[in-house]
Amino acid sequence: MAPLIDNNVNSLFEFVVRDGKGVKGLVDLGISTVPEQYIQPPKERISLEKLAVIGPAHQPIDLSGLDGPNRDEVVEAIVHAAETLGFFQVVNHGVPLRVLDTLKDTAHMFFAQEAEKKAIYLKEVSPSPLVKYGTSFLPEKERALEWKDYISMMYTNDDEALQQWPDNCKEVVLEYLKASNILVRKLVEILIQRLESKREVPDGLIGLKMVNMNFYPACPNPELTVGVGRHSDMGTITVLLQDGIGGLYVKLEQETNDHEFEHEPQWMEIPPVDGALVINIGDSLQILSNGKYKSAEHRVRTTSKESRVSIPVFTAPHPTYRIGPLPELVKLDGVARYKEVLFGDYMKNFFGNTHDGKKSLEFARVDDSP
Template sequence: MAPSKPNWANDSVTDFVINKGNGVKGLSETGIKTLPEQYIQPLEERTMSKVMVGESIPIIDASNWEDPKVGAAICDAAEKWGFFQIINHGIPQEVLDNVKNATYRFFDSPAEEKNKYSKENSVSNNVRYTTSFIPTVEKALEWKDYLSLFYVSEDEASKLWPSSCKDEVLAYMHNGSIVVKRLLSVLLKGLNVTEIDSEKEQLVTGSKRVNLNFYPVCPNPELTVGVGRHSDVSAFTVLLQDDIGGLYVRVEGKDSWVHVPPVKGSLVINIGDALQIFSNGRYRSIEHRVVANGNSNRISVPLFINPRPEDIIAPLPEVLASTGEKPIYKPILYSDYVRHFYRKSHDGKLTIDFAKA
């Protein structure tokens, strides 16, 4: 449902987008022809110095998780790229299609309905509808709306998550848990962690958050970004893309970027800061960004796999023992690390410096 056209003499862009819950989707649907000043990014943030044509992140066939070649390919990609795609991962295509449809269904609901989940109105900090990244601290806003759902329990999700999408999101998350366990096993074995007990599993993957991201058509996509340069604070992220494209990954050690092409049925996996810390820098979280699109709406559904807020993250003892390395990172409370990330606008990889020894 398109919002009623605002009277810009009485309604500021910020009030229309944020306070009234229309988001940039609602702004886009008013038919604006010029990007509002609030969304114009500095030149260095909206341009990529070099885009490498014909290169992309590895695509790994995960149909046989027990095959040592699969594990070796995943660990190699985690070290060299920090990003890879997996196909034949075991999540039914119907589950993926359903959660994408549910994402559109939520964002197509009236602004009044979506705004029930804004920071000011939501009954829980675990359910949050917002726009951009952190509008209160950003000098320039990003062209994106999103719904963030932190999983605590089935009971809370059933009671508090939006009815338009909760069943589909839960199905995606629960089906994804099998992939998460397999990835955890492969990645930790690559770090010489041979015994993965429940304590170790909880330390690395003890909490989960799903975001539903909506990137509307933008009148001047060359002037803004869908998401600015950043690395995730997760242990790792399982991302479902649609078929539009627009995700770019920085090539480690080079001032250049590669596009992550949509592959039907695939999942994009990227290493987060927490796993970089656990691995003492062996696995790399990598800067990535999303460009704005002038022709099509785009959605994505990331499943963030994180330590629990109360966990202390630091290089794993098994990693240090096997390599004889000194720890690059100090022990830090995970909730403190995440809080630091959310105190500022996207700034590439600078958050990791907060944890350096």
């Protein structure tokens, strides 16, 4: 590592975070080992030897069946996934494959730019409140930094997106977002209708939309780091485009009979599937469903082979929207497992704390709920 930041916590933080060089800046220096600031505690590292094998029940769901005689089977598969793993993949989803391929190339090109061109979007200096470039999740508070750089683009309307998002990615990102919005509404409608509820999808429940482009540089010691730590998403539903390298892992809720895993959680990889999109349930749907749907705890591993990208679309309630269990479900269940909260407050709590599994849900949990 360059002498400027060698074994100096403050210098590394300034270089990576404050100056906007990011993890890619470290890699470009030619480092051969992971800096101490990125070494995760042993319990947070991802062991490839202790992973569950994906089964047929978790193969991609073909959404073209929603328009045919097999609609009920497809709906059942979506609902079952939301009630159990909280993650599933979809094909024939309506987002053009051309857009997905272009988007992955665009993400790689964006992060290949000189650091100065990306750093203009650092939170403190960004010319737009809709765009933020950064690294890790909450570097000021994290015990160990995440091996990830990202750019986040908030959506308000098409005109502001085209005016304020970065020129070299805005058009394809907007096309991806708008196509994903159609998919999100379709999925949320299915899930709400299965909650013994006759209500339409409230616009406020899916009123906040944001796209991230995440970049995970090749890591010299992937066994010591994480790309993203254990967390669940705060919003309603997330649509994620993976590249072909992989590294996304989901925590299994069910217990295992294997003694080797008896006292520790088991994780399963969501393998990349060409042309597929990954869907995961967020905290807001778990709260609204009174716990029937499961927000998925997940994390990302780094790799030493090559740099990878992922592009999620986060759909969440509007900050002024109040989220809580549907009254008809509370009546049916006989208990409210969550209290009603203003989503803006939930979001502030989420972004104010480091990743720690599904601890974010405690903000809305009723103290004596099961």
